[in-house]
Amino acid sequence: MLELFSNLFGTLEAKRPVAIVDIGSNSVRLVIYDGLGRAPTPIFNEKSLCAIGHGVATTGRLSGPGVEKAIAALRRFKTLIAIMDVEDLHVIATAAARDAANGPDFVAAASEAIGAPVTLLSGKREAELSALGVLSGFHDTDGVVADLGGGSLELIDVKGTRIGKGISLPLGGLSLMDASDQSAKAAVKITREALGKAKILDHLGGRTLYAVGGTWRALARLHMRQRNYFMSIMHGYTIPARDAADFVGLVERVINADTLIAVEAIAPARRPLLAYGAIVLDEILRRAQPKEITISAAGVREGLLFEKLDRAERRQDPLLVAAREINQMNARSPNHAEDLCEWTDEFMKSTHFDESVEEQRLRHAACLLADANWRAHPDYRSDHGLNIVANTAFMGIDHAGRSFLALTASYRYLGLDQDVHPRMRTLVSSRLLDRARLLAGAMRVAYLVSAAMADVLPRTPMVCVKNKLVLTLPNDLADLTSDRLTNRLKQLGRLIGREPAVVVAG
Structure with a gap:
């Protein structure tokens, strides 16, 4: 206490x-x-x-x-x-x-x-900082960063933690507007000629285009609104290349951006640049054929900060760092979250279910955030928990990952058999949805046993032994056994095909 x-x-x-x-x-x-x-x-x-x-x-x-x-x-x-x-x-x-x-x-x-x-900043330096910004904001990169400003377009290759040599082209929205004399046909010609010489795009096919800059974000926001997309976070929003090509083709055809559906979401001063941003994106798609376009809220500014970190700090996972900070500030007993990570490590290992590195880091993030909403009224903890994980400005996570965290929080509070957030479920695979329910079921057991206090879960392991799901309690905690605890074990056992058992060990 x-x-x-x-x-x-x-x-x-x-x-x-x-x-x-x-x-x-x-x-x-x-x-x-x-x-x-x-x-x-x-x-x-x-x-x-x-x-x-x-x-x-x-x-x-x-x-x-x-x-x-x-x-x-x-x-x-x-x-x-x-x-x-x-x-x-x-x-x-x-x-x-x-x-x-x-x-x-x-x-x-x-x-x-x-x-x-x-x-x-020189154009090369601007491209380098943009790339570092993308490295800071994504857990694993593979593609080309395209930073579109008002005056220029910077392109630079990124893969893992490595960045290539950047180039700068005079294809910013304002520059293209002026150079083309506000002619869409002339803007297309200028853009096509400039990108045709950009050899960096030769290696973008089938990879990701990381879009940095206000005009890209404005286009993505417009795409969100036209789809009636339910999540408002821009970072990590991904558009498949074919869908993006159809969308930017529509924007290019509209002379007056004010006639576009949901254009009120875009600042009036930025609307004239939408068509030029669409032209540049369309020509990149034609020239390089990337797999998808992913919006990055991290760019030059974040790259400048990232560059100032030492090598060990750069290697840290930004999602887990942010989750630990939120846990430290909000949890009843912050060390309990670390216990929960290790407790679920042992549980998952015992199930012999295959778990990827990405799935493990998402599970750890969910554990670190599990008690961040405890101050909310019990009737609203599910909504509050969902809001934290769905709308906090996390880096190193895509929208499917956010949905996993939000669904885990909701299943934990509302129950494993509830029909929670149908629209959010569309963003996750069947496998990830199953893992959200599985983790939520384990959390429902863990919090009954530990009361959210540290140093209890290490003494109360829950593992699979052959066809059993065994929760072990030491003698001094034997009175924790209850119908409610047994029912939660049964729910979890049904998910993994194991019979529940509570064992009291001396």
Whole structure:
């Protein structure tokens, strides 16, 4: 009980916030993170759509009104950074500022406005940071990162923890709009010629295109709304290539983006760029034939943070790091979650069911999050638990994985035979759905035995022995035996084809 009371309002080790100001061709954004780490959480996020890159492709100069708006935004960001007492600040600028004749003057003015030096990224450096951002946000990568900004498109190959050599092309939404004189036919020709020379796309066939950037996210959000997709998280949203080709073809045909279904979900200032983003994506699909497009919410900014971690921190699993932090802050007895991971390890091993590395990490994440919602009213713990796992800004997980975590939480509270979340079940395979019920059934036993307290589960193993599902209780816990416990063992036993048994050992 001492651990319970000491952790009711537990906090993590104090971290110092870090801020990144990203001066792009279309937007100027401030993101403040809770600190450096494998799973940094944004605690403040604001942007201003300034379009400083509008006209650079034709005039060679940054937009005057855009520059004025950007400088005003940077002054505002400086005040916000001071209010939040942020000492670790990084300011970066990308395509428009590096390509414009008046770029150096703007960088100097921007530095004065924000009160910090501005690092002007080369196209190659921008691609490298985008790739690192994707590595930070996905557990296992295999494909090409495509970072589409207002001024440029960066492409770079990623596989596992390795990144290739990046390239930068003048195919950003604003640049393409200006260079084509707002002609869709001309934009297609420009894009096709540029991508035709991009040898990096020769190796994308059958792999994943990781889409980074606001225009890609806007297109994906529109795709979600048109499908009436029930999950709002952008990171990890995946569109099969054939579906993406049909969708971007529709967007390309619509001259006025305001006529698209659900376009109200897109900021008005970004709508004119949708057709140009669709043209670029369509040409990549034609040129390279990837298997799918996956949206990454992590890009240059997250790559910059990831680069600052040491090698050991980079190797950590971002999903499990975030889950442990949530467990530490919210669970009644945080060490119980670690016990639950090991307890279910032994249980799964004893079943002799095949379990992949990905399935194991999802199981561990579910165990770490299992008590994060205990403060909710008992009638609403299922809904609260689902909200935590379905909508928290986790990295290193796709939408099927989120659905697994949410379904596990729901089955745990509502029962294994309930018809829970039919739409969410469509995102998981039959196998993963079965594993969610199996894990939830084990949790229903574990929490009855341990009362969510640490150091109990190691003394009460539950394993399969031949055709039996055996829960062993030591003598001093023998009185935990009850009809309710037996019924939960029976439910779990039916799922795995074993007869339940409770054994009291001296």
